[in-house]
Amino acid sequence: xxxxxxxxxxxxxxxxxxxxxxxxxxxxxxxxxxxxxxxxxxxxxxxxxxxxxxxxxxxxxxxxxxxxxxxxxxxxxxxxxxxxxxxxxxxxxxxxxxxxxxxxxxxxxxxxxxxxxxxxxxxxxxxxxxxxxxxxxxxxxxxxxxxxxxxxxxxxxxxxxxxxxxxxxxxxxxxxxxxxxxxxxxxxxxxxxxxxxxxxxxxxxxxxxxxxxxxxxxx
Amino acid sequence: xxxxxxxxxxxxxxxxxxxxxxxxxxxxxxxxxxxxxxxxxxxxxxxxxxxxxxxxxxxxxxxxxxxxxxxxxxxxxxxxxxxxxxxxxxxxxxxxxxxxxxxxxxxxxxxxxxxxxxxxxxxxxxxxxxxxxxxxxxxxxxxxxxxxxxxxxxxxxxxxxxxxxxxxxxxxxxxxxxxxxxxxxxxxxxxxxxxxxxxxxxxxxxxxxxxxxxxxxxx
DNA sequence: AAAAATATTTAGGTTAGTCTAAATTTAATT
DNA sequence: AATTAAATTTAGACTAACCTAAATATTTTT
Ligand SMILES: [Mn+2]
Ligand SMILES: [Mn+2]
Ligand SMILES: [Mn+2]
Ligand SMILES: [Mn+2]
Numbered sequence: 001x002x003x004x005x006x007x008x009x010x011x012x013x014x015x016x017x018x019x020x021x022x023x024x025x026x027x028x029x030x031x032x033x034x035x036x037x038x039x040x041x042x043x044x045x046x047x048x049x050x051x052x053x054x055x056x057x058x059x060x061x062x063x064x065x066x067x068x069x070x071x072x073x074x075x076x077x078x079x080x081x082x083x084x085x086x087x088x089x090x091x092x093x094x095x096x097x098x099x100x101x102x103x104x105x106x107x108x109x110x111x112x113x114x115x116x117x118x119x120x121x122x123x124x125x126x127x128x129x130x131x132x133x134x135x136x137x138x139x140x141x142x143x144x145x146x147x148x149x150x151x152x153x154x155x156x157x158x159x160x161x162x163x164x165x166x167x168x169x170x171x172x173x174x175x176x177x178x179x180x181x182x183x184x185x186x187x188x189x190x191x192x193x194x195x196x197x198x199x200x201x202x203x204x205x206x207x208x209x210x211x212x213x214x215x216x217x218x219x
Numbered sequence: 220x221x222x223x224x225x226x227x228x229x230x231x232x233x234x235x236x237x238x239x240x241x242x243x244x245x246x247x248x249x250x251x252x253x254x255x256x257x258x259x260x261x262x263x264x265x266x267x268x269x270x271x272x273x274x275x276x277x278x279x280x281x282x283x284x285x286x287x288x289x290x291x292x293x294x295x296x297x298x299x300x301x302x303x304x305x306x307x308x309x310x311x312x313x314x315x316x317x318x319x320x321x322x323x324x325x326x327x328x329x330x331x332x333x334x335x336x337x338x339x340x341x342x343x344x345x346x347x348x349x350x351x352x353x354x355x356x357x358x359x360x361x362x363x364x365x366x367x368x369x370x371x372x373x374x375x376x377x378x379x380x381x382x383x384x385x386x387x388x389x390x391x392x393x394x395x396x397x398x399x400x401x402x403x404x405x406x407x408x409x410x411x412x413x414x415x416x417x418x419x420x421x422x423x424x425x426x427x428x429x430x431x432x433x434x435x436x437x438x
Numbered sequence: 439a440a441a442a443a444t445a446t447t448t449a450g451g452t453t454a455g456t457c458t459a460a461a462t463t464t465a466a467t468t
Numbered sequence: 469a470a471t472t473a474a475a476t477t478t479a480g481a482c483t484a485a486c487c488t489a490a491a492t493a494t495t496t497t498t
Contacts (some may be wrong), residue, residue, distance in 0.1 A: 026446055041447055041484055046484090058446060058493060089333040102325045108318050114308040211491065222456065245476055258456055260477055265454090277463060277476060 004105045008033065009043050010052060014071035014097070023060030025113055031139075067135050072136040073112075078104040079125035082113050086126040087119065093126040094168035128178055128215060129160015144218060146182055146194065147211035154183040155216025162213040174204055182216060223324045225390060226293050227252065232282055233290035242279030250382060259319050292331075293353040297323040298344035299334050305345040306338065312345040312396070313387035347378015347397055347434060363437060365401055365413065366430035373402040374435025381432040393423055 002098075012032045016024045026044065030037040048055035051141065052067030063071060063196075081103040085096040113134070124130055130138040143158050143175045157180045160171070175198055183197040192208035206214075231251045235387035245263065249256040251409045271286030282290060300322040305314040310438075324375075332353070342358045343349055349357040362377050376399045379390070390396065394417055402416040411427035423431075 003484075027444090035485095036487060038448080038488080042485075064283065085330075088336055089330070091329075095329075099325065099327050099330055103322075104326075106318065106321045108321075110310075110314075111304075111308070111318055114310065118308055126459065249442075254455095255457060256476065257458080261455075351492090357485080 001107065002070060005043065006047065007070060007105060009047060010031045010063065010071040013061060013100055014055065014075070015149050016067065017062065023062050025060045026121050044100050051113055057189050069136060072132050076132045077112055079129060080112065080119060083119050083122045083126045084115060094172070096126060097163060123157070142217070143215045145212050146184065146196070146214040146216055147157060147208055149184045149216070151184050154181055154218055156181050157214060158217050159215040160213055167213065174198060175202055181219070182214065220327065221289060224262065225266065226289060226324060228266060229282065229286050229290040230293050232272065232280060233287065233294070242281050244279045288355060291351050294322050295351045296331055298348055298350040299331065299338060301344045302338050302341045303334060311391070313384045313391070315345060316382060341411070343378070346382055361436070362434045364431050365403065365433040366433055367425055368403045368435070370403050370406055373374065373400055373438050374402050375438055376433060377436050378434040379432055380434060386432065393417060394421055400438070401433065
């Protein structure tokens with residue numbers, strides 16, 4: 001139906017739009033996709049022709065309903081495959097993204113449904129990101145970043161905002177994974193760095209930025 | 220490393236060479252791949268440049284050691300994914316080929332090794348074809364076609380030569396699958412069609428050609 | 439409100455992978 | 469051994485997906 005490149009562009013637009021609610025710029029897509037802005041312009045014309053996006057020269061783009069559907073289905077497949085790779089093949093959470101980036105493009109509706117069933121309908125992927133259901137609906141849950149926790153309060157890790165491999169390896173080193181409890185012991189007023197207690201056992205210092213990437217439920 | 224099209228061409232050459240031991244012709248590859256002979260010629264030049272095949276104009280091609288390795292690794296991945304689809308996702312044997320045709324191109328050596336382990340090192344795929352190991356070695360076993368069985372003798376289905384969806388659906392109808400026992404009751408001298416007993420329960424008539432496609436071990 | 443800086447598009451080009459039609463080589467048949 | 473038929477390659481063309489450099493629009497700063 002759609003090429004790998006078309007799908008990846010639609011996903012990029014979706015993800016960028018998720019953070020900043022305005023129309024998505026050509027340059028932001030190019031940065032996300034690691035391509036030249038001129039290449040993005042070419043693709044935007046094609047996607048607009050197929051009514052997958054609303055596009056006006058120089059004004060940025062938004063996804064049309066059909067484009068949004070393609071993007072969400074792609075994200076659904078990506079996250080289901082990530083669950084498979086971690087739960088069944090025992091990959092670590094920092095290893096799965098590149099492989100899922102390929103697997104998400106396998107075309108077979110039946111495959112996705114059977115995979116989802118086989119995995120017992122997971123609602124979140126190994127990074128804590130919600131997996132849209134068949135109809136494109138995401139499961140919502142209330143979550144805070146560790147940066148928002150007050151000293152003395154504890155949270156359970158639900159997910160991470162940053163998916164960078166080196167960041168995930170850094171968390172591995174600190175013994176932080178999904179389900180880990182984080183108690184904020186102290187916040188530095190100078191640079192907002194935090195002293196935290198990990199699973200009631202390891203004490204460590206993290207920067208404000210790192211704290212911002214860690215998503216928890218309050219306990 | 221190699222494109223989907225390059226990989227598929229190498230696999231086609233391998234599979235055609237498997238049956239007819241002479242150099243593989245341009246037209247046979249074109250027929251196998253459903254493309255124009257001219258397109259195959261273009262690809263053969265490219266593969267020869269990369270030393271994946273031995274190619275002389277008008278003389279057909281053979282795989283080089285490196286080309287053979289690529290083809291065998293692709294077949295390995297294809298068949299491992301087919302096992303996954305049937306054993307884990309409960310697809311039927313006639314549904315898995317097209318999906319595996321895509322999955323075989325996913326690039327990750329680690330993925331293949333983990334998948335193989337997860338599947339507990341299967342030696343044969345859902346159609347009874349051998350799965351090459353990491354080093355490209357196929358497991359051999361002695362097998363006969365039902366056409367070779369003498370009346371009164373029985374075999375257990377090990378595999379099928381024909382992978383066509385309609386053929387597999389026809390076998391489903393007859394309750395023939397891997398492991399099924401086939402007893403030859405009678406052979407017609409006129410057209411060599413056979414009356415067979417399936418799993419000791421269903422009697423049926425099959426043509427000589429169908430019998431030729433059914434591979435069994437003698438019991 | 440000009441000027442300067444930045445973002446975006448256009449112009450023109452490349453490579454991979456396909457095609458059809460024509461030319462050429464090889465194989466088969468008189 | 470010619471002639472005809474079949475197989476294969478060459479020539480020329482197209483689309484998708486990229487690129488760089490130049491032109492143009494928009495935004496920001498003076
Ligand atoms: Mn992708
Ligand atoms: Mn993820
Ligand atoms: Mn394939
Ligand atoms: Mn098979």
